[in-house]
Amino acid sequence: MSLWQIIQRLLPFVRPYRPLVIATLLLTLVGSLAAQVNPFVLRYTVDTVQGLLDRRQALADGWNLLAWVSGILLGKEIINTFITFGQKYYGEKIRINVSSTLSQTAVSKILSYELGFFSDEGNQTGKLQTRIDRGVESLMKLVQNFFIDILPLFANAIVALVVMFVANKWVGLVALAILPVYFWLSFRQADRLQGVRRGLQKLREEKNHGIISIIDSIVVIKSFVREAFEANKQADTQAKLVNAQLVTRKTNFRYDGLKTFVEQIGVVVIIVLTAYLVLDRQISIGAIMFHILLFNNVSAPIRQLHRIYDEMNEALTYSEGFFAILDADAAIEETGPLQPADVRGTFDICNVDFTYPSGTQALHDVCLTIEEGKTTALVGLSGAGKSTIINLLCKFYAPDSGQMLLDGRPLADYDTHALRQRIGLVLQKNHIFKGTIEENIRYGDFTSTQAQIEAAAKQAYLHDQILDLPRQYQSDAQQLSGGQQQRIAIARLFLKNPPIIFLDEPTASLDAIATEQIKNSLDAIKQGRTVVIISHSLAQIVDSDCIHVMKKGRLVESGTHDELYARHGTYREIFDASARSLNIEKLAKTMADDGDEVLDTAS
Numbered sequence: 006m007s008l009w010q011i012i013q014r015l016l017p018f019v020r021p022y023r024p025l026v027i028a029t030l031l032l033t034l035v036g037s038l039a040a041q042v043n044p045f046v047l048r049y050t051v052d053t054v055q056g057l058l059d060r061r062q063a064l065a066d067g068w069n070l071l072a073w074v075s076g077i078l079l080g081k082e083i084i085n086t087f088i089t090f091g092q093k094y095y096g097e098k099i100r101i102n103v104s105s106t107l108s109q110t111a112v113s114k115i116l117s118y119e120l121g122f123f124s125d126e127g128n129q130t131g132k133l134q135t136r137i138d139r140g141v142e143s144l145m146k147l148v149q150n151f152f153i154d155i156l157p158l159f160a161n162a163i164v165a166l167v168v169m170f171v172a173n174k175w176v177g178l179v180a181l182a183i184l185p186v187y188f189w190l191s192f193r194q195a196d197r198l199q200g201v202r203r204g205l206q207k208l209r210e211e212k213n214h215g216i217i218s219i220i221d222s223i224v225v226i227k228s229f230v231r232e233a234f235e236a237n238k239q240a241d242t243q244a245k246l247v248n249a250q251l252v253t254r255k256t257n258f259r260y261d262g263l264k265t266f267v268e269q270i271g272v273v274v275i276i277v278l279t280a281y282l283v284l285d286r287q288i289s290i291g292a293i294m295f296h297i298l299l300f301n302n303v304s305a306p307i308r309q310l311h312r313i314y315d316e317m318n319e320a321l322t323y324s325e326g327f328f329a330i331l332d333a334d335a336a337i338e339e340t341g342p343l344q345p346a347d348v349r350g351t352f353d354i355c356n357v358d359f360t361y362p363s364g365t366q367a368l369h370d371v372c373l374t375i376e377e378g379k380t381t382a383l384v385g386l387s388g389a390g391k392s393t394i395i396n397l398l399c400k401f402y403a404p405d406s407g408q409m410l411l412d413g414r415p416l417a418d419y420d421t422h423a424l425r426q427r428i429g430l431v432l433q434k435n436h437i438f439k440g441t442i443e444e445n446i447r448y449g450d451f452t453s454t455q456a457q458i459e460a461a462a463k464q465a466y467l468h469d470q471i472l473d474l475p476r477q478y479q480s481d482a483q484q485l486s487g488g489q490q491q492r493i494a495i496a497r498l499f500l501k502n503p504p505i506i507f508l509d510e511p512t513a514s515l516d517a518i519a520t521e522q523i524k525n526s527l528d529a530i531k532q533g534r535t536v537v538i539i540s541h542s543l544a545q546i547v548d549s550d551c552i553h554v555m556k557k558g559r560l561v562e563s564g565t566h567d568e569l570y571a572r573h574g575t576y577r578e579i580f581d582a583s584a585r586s587l588n589i590e591k592l593a594k595t596m597a598d599d600g601d602e603v604l605d606t607a608s
């Protein structure tokens with residue numbers, strides 16, 4: 006991306022602040038004119054003092070001059086203070102507002118993207134966050150450089166250069182001759198840093214991703230005593246980062262030294278030249294100070310040139326990554342025109358193939374039907390593709406090929422948001438947001454009253470446990486146990502009250518009593534709704550109306566529990582293995598013995 010392209014991309018974000026931009030530009034112009042007052046005043050003072058000395062009129066006549074000069078310089082400084090304040094404040098105001106709009110735009114964009122966007126390697130947590138943070142930060146530096154640094158400095162430099170030329174063309178030429186060397190050095194410096202900076206960006210993303218994954222997996226790390234291993238992994242990235250940062254600093258220091266040297270050559274040449282011109286009686290003695298001060302006005306911004314150019318290059322690097330996030334239009338979730346006012350919930354999946362963006366083909370030629378108002382179970386070993394089917398039914402992903410119909414209409418034709426409003430999804434692990442229990446349950450329906458929230462918590466068998474907490478519904482939801490968090494997800498489902506329900510291992514993290522309670526609650530809510538349930542616990546699915554059995558991404562069997570059991574196929578294999586793992590014989594014997602005891606006592 007070129008600087009011009011970035012400026013064009015930034016314009017729509019800056020445009021709402023047009024009056025502020027104009028005010029800043031005007032202040033800049035006035036400020037750069039005011040900055041030239043000092044050399045003029047100094048030249049006048051030196052020449053007048055020299056005249057007084059030549060005419061042997063010393064202090065008595067000098068007071069008047071000093072009073073005028075001090076008045077002009079202090080008056081100019083007072084005006085300058087207001088100009089600088091206005092310029093900086095308006096510049097900052099533009100910067101802060103544009104930064105906030107950019108961040109908000111990135112957040113809104115990300116929320117509109119499909120799940121595949123987040124599984125891309127460059128968009129993992131931490132990496133994405135670094136790209137947004139760094140991108141906005143760099144773009145803001147660009148806005149700051151332009152409105153707060155470059156404009157005033159360069160306006161100053163140009164005005165000073167013109168004044169130098171007007172005063173004496175030879176001095177003006179010396180000042181002008183230094184500039185190309187300075188520019189050339191600054192550009193070379195920035196170019197050398199360009200490659201390193203791209204590397205730095207990647208390393209910073211990697212470092213942040215690494216830290217976030219350490220926090221996410223801290224329990225596993227500690228339980229396997231892998232602290233040293235994880236620290237080493239980070240140390241490797243850190244070492245590369247240190248190396249890249251040192252290269253950057255070394256390059257900077259080398260070029261900064263060279264540039265200061267070139268600048269000092271300019272100062273020396275101007276002193277020698279102006280002294281010669283004074284001795285040759287071409288200019289007054291005050292002109293020496295006049296030109297040195299003006300040259301300072303020219304070289305001050307040029308001294309900043311590399312920093313500004315550098316930051317601009319940084320902005321180029323990081324803004325590419327940032328705008329790539331804003332521009333990922335291909336990742337925007339697809340939607341259709343159909344508003345499912347009254348969905349019945351019959352899903353027909355025909356010859357569906359599906360491959361995740363990572364390249365894993367999870368479904369092969371799957372054909373199945375999910376009937377409205379019935380409970381359908383998906384059964385299969387881990388990785389068989391059960392959750393993938395739910396992902397497709399929720400339109401989180403689109404199939405590679407084949408047809409997916411809801412109530413006879415292509416799923417793709419449905420308005421995605423409206424469709425999801427009618428689907429309740431409970432996963433094995435559900436996200437609990439930072440906030441109170443009440444806020445987390447209300448996520449299911451923002452319009453619900455406290456009474457409705459409590460009713461949902463009661464249905465999820467969570468209400469009594471909440472009442473035992475010191476702050477009850479206002480307690481921090483993230484501090485709840487895994488099973489309690491699961492019940493929050495189920496309470497959200499009750500509150501949402503959707504006609505279609507997808508349950509992916511909904512009771513996996515619950516204890517036996519809670520599993521039974523929740524099963525009863527879910528059995529109640531299932532009535533008259535279309536339910537798809539995935540569970541490794543056969544007790545959850547034996548009484549489903551239809552069971553589809555998946556194996557390695559393919560549908561291998563379908564039928565009721567009795568039909569599939571009798572078939573001696575994959576379902577029977579899974580069933581027998583489950584029974585063995587539960588030690589059913591022993592359990593049955595214990596229950597039978599207990600039954601005998603009860604009978605004996607009765608007789």
Ligand SMILES: Nc1ncnc2c1ncn2[C@@H]1O[C@H](COP(=O)(O)OP(=O)(O)OP(=O)(O)O)[C@@H](O)[C@H]1O
Pocket residue numbers: 124361362363364365366367385386387388389390391392393394
């Ligand atoms: N987000 C993803 N990106 C890439 N591959 C994925 C993703 N999710 C699942 N897969 C792959 O797709 C295949 C099917 O996974 P899926 O989660 O549908 O299986 P499952 O039957 O639900 O398994 P489990 O019972 O363990 O939850 C697996 O090989 C898995 O590795």
